[in-house]
Amino acid sequence: MKKYSILKKIIDFDLTLIATIALMPLIVVLSLLIKLDSNGPILFKQKRIGKDKVPFYILKFRTMKIDTPRDTPTHMLENPESYITNMGVFLRKTSLDELPQLFNILKSDMSLVGPRPALWNQYDLIEERDKYKANAIEPGLTGWAQVNGRDELPIGVKARLDGEYASKRSLTFDLKILIKTFLGVLKSDGIKEGKADS
Numbered sequence: 001m002k003k004y005s006i007l008k009k010i011i012d013f014d015l016t017l018i019a020t021i022a023l024m025p026l027i028v029v030l031s032l033l034i035k036l037d038s039n040g041p042i043l044f045k046q047k048r049i050g051k052d053k054v055p056f057y058i059l060k061f062r063t064m065k066i067d068t069p070r071d072t073p074t075h076m077l078e079n080p081e082s083y084i085t086n087m088g089v090f091l092r093k094t095s096l097d098e099l100p101q102l103f104n105i106l107k108s109d110m111s112l113v114g115p116r117p118a119l120w121n122q123y124d125l126i127e128e129r130d131k132y133k134a135n136a137i138e139p140g141l142t143g144w145a146q147v148n149g150r151d152e153l154p155i156g157v158k159a160r161l162d163g164e165y166a167s168k169r170s171l172t173f174d175l176k177i178l179i180k181t182f183l184g185v186l187k188s189d190g191i192k193e194g195k196a197d198s
Helices: 002-037 086-094 101-106 123-131 157-170 171-185
Strands: 043-049 055-061 111-113 138-144
Touching: 002 055, 002 086, 002 101, 002 111, 002 171, 055 101, 101 138, 111 171, 123 157, 123 171, 138 171
Parallel strands: 111 138
Antiparallel strands: 043 055
């Protein structure tokens, strides 16, 4: 597992650096469009839980209006559509709002693959992940739970899938998740706005 961890860090950094350079024109264009679309900053910074439950600030393109309640997951809002900006609808549907997290990976806050980082106040998810030792590894840009339901999954199932990834990690497994993520993004799989039923 130690050899895997070292290789994973090297691959994470190299692939992310290449992707950041290649996608920089797109990042610049999206930044300009966000600024023109609505008042507020281009980037959205939010406190999340990292490896060993050490908090860090995740970066995203801002998709919500500046009067949106802070630290509330979108799926917990009563009428999320009223808070999402015009550009935000496009960014969230295409998952392009996640692009700034490339910088989180370069800073070693995150990995390409791992459990999606929980909000600092998602105590139920954090507690459930403790049962499966899923808080002991780096959070990811994408993960096993993400490609198996994303926002549609109840907390218990999401934590169990994160634990399954934590116990079975390998470069082959990571590659499988990255491929499934790419295909899922093309189809906008598992994206759900508004309060969940469970």
